[in-house]
Amino acid sequence: MSNRTAYSNIFWDRLPKTHYVDNQIFCSQEVFDIEQRTIFSKVWKFVCCESEVAQINDFRTTTVAGIPLLIVRGPDLMIRALVNSCSHRGVKLVEETAGNARKFECLFHRWTYDVRGKCIDIPREEAYECVKIDKAQCGLKQVRCEIMRGLVFVNLDDNASPLEEYLAGCLSVYDDVFDGADLEVFHFHEQVLNTDWKHWQETNMELYHEFLHVLNRKTSMIDPGYFERKWHAFPNGHMTVDPLIIQYEKMQGSVSREDFTLPGLKSNEFRLLDIFPDVMLNCRASVLRIDTQIPLAPGKTLIQFRGLGIKGEPEEMRHRRIRDHAEFWGPFGRNLPEDGLAAERQTETMGKASKYSLMAREENRLTQDDFPIREFYREWERHTGLCAAFAVEEKQE
Ligand code: FES
Ligand SMILES: [Fe+2]
Structure with missing residues (x-):
């Protein structure tokens, strides 16, 4: 039996190699070293x-x-x-x-x-x-x-x-926000997760995983327009998806954030920008969240989380912004810890019970298409010279 069919009933051999990855890329020291040399030592x-x-x-x-x-x-x-x-x-x-x-x-x-x-x-x-x-x-x-x-x-x-040149215009996603006010970091925390840095970046890119979050199921996925948003790629692996208006009013105890919405955004608007290799700028009406990563070892990553608000805003407004941020994206928020839980559980099986990971959803680049993570791995391959589907030992069968 080919190793490529082991561990799962999916017929991996019949898939295009762009539509799955070899889970060794999440646990191999050799791959980790190559990434450090060819990605993190080379890109901005x-x-x-x-x-x-x-x-x-x-x-x-x-x-x-x-x-x-x-x-x-x-x-x-x-x-x-x-x-x-x-x-x-x-x-x-x-x-x-x-x-x-x-x-x-x-x-x-x-x-x-x-x-x-x-x-x-x-x-x-x-x-x-x-x-x-x-x-x-x-x-x-x-x-x-x-x-x-x-x-x-x-x-x-x-x-x-x-x-x-590297950013290739991708920050234009937030032009109106940056033009509207000076922003400053009001929240910083960091956490070591037992997960590979790519898993965290995937979680910040593929929106199929939003089924994980009760909050997102209730306030985003109920909107018929949710599934119709399109992904757009910038050069060098950066990626954005069309914005969405989140229906926070569906959430129990929801407060109005009308008067502390960041400039340039509609009320309750959500935007997302992923910068290759490891950064996410995620804006949810009141806060711009920035994640960045420091890979420590295969399956171990220090993730840094920042929340940005308006510089010099009145104390009372800052207080409400902090509360609003903490409720969703703080270390004990309704959304963020669930991503960490999923990424760590995923890592437990990598290369052992789970040999390959699927990224084969095709929905014409709409919201839950796996297009962004396929593009991420094409960029990863361009830098590392590896093939994500046959990472280390099984380059050719
Ligand atoms: S002064 Fe000797 S190592 Fe720094
Ligand atoms: Fe998530």
């Missing part, structure tokens, strides 16, 4: 919002393709991305997720750097004179960092094309 990676490093000397830390980074605003107001590793013997300089500091002092031998990454102190530096090393050569490596619409992206590849 969203790391934070400008508003999170609003003041001079504000910093945040993150990791891209295993490289720890410091995102820091200098006295010249520029935001820079610096490698968060001491030039002396590599110690990670800053452990905190975020803060404000005039300089970064390494705990090991006390080499010290300013917020532009310049090395400003080496204790007993004269001992390096014999090998002609001085402070000027010992700064932190800077990596490329560009900002669009208040979103900060970095790229580890010095030869990559500019961010604007």
Whole structure:
């Protein structure tokens, strides 16, 4: 018996290879390493919002393709991305997720750097004179960092094309929202999930899974127009679906969010944009939610969740926005934890009881077509050089 027919009664052999994936891509260390090398080291990676490093000397830390980074605003107001590793013997300089500091002092031998990454102190530096090393050569490596619409992206590849080219106009989905007000992050939380980063991105793309959510079944899927929305692809794997008006009034205890709807949106309007490889911008009337991911290992991912509202809004409005966000997309909200539960249960069977995953729904690119995830894997293949349907051992049968 062919391995390709094992574990399930679906006739995998008869499907186009674009319509399923080999679940080894979710648990193979080899695939993980290839992704880190060919995707996360090469594409523009969203790391934070400008508003999170609003003041001079504000910093945040993150990791891209295993490289720890410091995102820091200098006295010249520029935001820079610096490698968060001491030039002396590599110690990670800053452990905190975020803060404000005039300089970064390494705990090991006390080499010290300013917020532009310049090395400003080496204790007993004269001992390096014999090998002609001085402070000027010992700064932190800077990596490329560009900002669009208040979103900060970095790229580890010095030869990559500019961010604007990479995004290929996809942020236009939110032009009216960004034009209407300055937004700022009012909510941040992160969670390690026992799931592969691609599973989370799939969940943020394929809308067939909305059957998972009681809330969505009651307030979105009852609308006859729900199933008629169309998916649209931008170059480089970015994806959006037509907006929807959610019927929150069908929900018990629903409150009006009319007076704190984000600018440019109709009342109770929902929009979605997925940016390859790992970002989602999801707008639900009162909040712009941004997910981004830090793959830790096969089947293990740190997911960061942000909620954005209007900068400088009155305290009372902010309070209502926070409550509204928490009710749906907070860590104990009505929607978000269900996605985590499904993604972790899925991961338990990957490559064991479940050998392949199906993405064969065809509905003329309408709402629950698997078109967006098929497109995602085409982009993934373009970068990795792998075939998602025959990931590792079974390249040709
Ligand atoms: S490793 Fe940082 S000062 Fe030595
Ligand atoms: Fe979901």
